[in-house]
Amino acid sequence: MTASETAQETASFGYEDIPAEEKEGRVGAIFSNVARKYDVMNDAMSVGMHRLWKDKFVRRVRPQPGEAILDMAGGTGDIAFRMAKHGANITVSDINQDMLDVGIERAAKRGLEGLEWSRQNAEELTFPTRVFDAYTIAFGIRNVTHIDRALAEAHRVLKFGGRFFCLEFSTTEWPGFSEIYDAYSHKLVPKLGQMIAGDEDSYRYLIESIRRFPPMPEFEKMIQAAGFKRTRVEPILGGLVAIHSGWKV
Template structure:
């Protein structure tokens, strides 16, 4: 058996197109994001042609933080604060966002961006999506943008999302999906596998991390399968909608009790 391969008692996990031991994936994902943390937001602009901003705005429009009453929001795998700051800008002065990420390098970038802004309305917490260091029934909404596919045990992360939401709270996940338009799918594949790693090499000095990120998109479940996983975790009224020809999808579910 090669080092890192799953053993007979380990179902393993996908790290891009490679199959690795379940316990190994998190460390390798951490290394990817340590490598790209300082250039992460710039790379998102370059890779998506700025479309990630539109997608995140759509996500936040579904959060709908109120202007007049307290609102507790949790953004998981959101280290650089990109989604959190949008929620804070959309909400009122009693909106508070907790940004949770397992990677301290990403959180450091977010904390630096937030410095001197938002007057104590945001905090940054180091934690694992599979075992959130947060109390149950606490948050009005939970978001995770482009992070769930990097979690080794997605089912555990979804169960934790349900646990920390208040009854009536909403789960929202923005993630890459399956392109469903003829021709666009072939263009998208060519761009993903040939152009994105080159951009990563030139801008972030790391082609391999971006090759992994592209591969991880292809290994992520289809929207229908992922919706089934959300329902299995105990969330209800589960829906999804695709954007930009299926490049991404926003998944929604509610904690009803």
């Protein structure tokens, strides 16, 4: 790729298309702004349902005692805390240190020890090849600038026989429900963000980023292109949220 082509590369930032090199910094600023209220806002936006989705997600991962699992974009620890209960060895990684700091504080308050915390860019992991038994990422991959690179890195760091699991918002296919959800998310969620976190713009971006994320079949093809086999998509609420999975064989 030439320098001029690189300069012309764009990435989605909500409904905007911006120079790709700007996305990481702009997304980072958003999560630094919302880190302290992130979990409270998740409860408000999903009416608490995110807890059920995460419980289901971890049941699908089936963490085992002694397994090495990388929880990417896991900043505040929601997924890691659930998996650690099963005796797995969890490395929590996030590109945003403010999110990691919240997770570390939450773990300390719960008396949870043994978790590893590591600031990492999902597109350029510093871990060796083939070291993890499972890779999880929940509500994080849509914020990555180059999703294909993040998927390739997930494949690289997994052992043969390792499994990939991603929990992400998608597009519901239930007739009628999608219109109701669109109205709720675009009109009410930014207002909730202002009321609870004092930040309307960040939550407007988060909603818009969901709309720009690839549909379930397209994202599954991206997972397959990264080298994963036996891929599967499990829609929740008609696809409002989906659990994507695959194996490195």
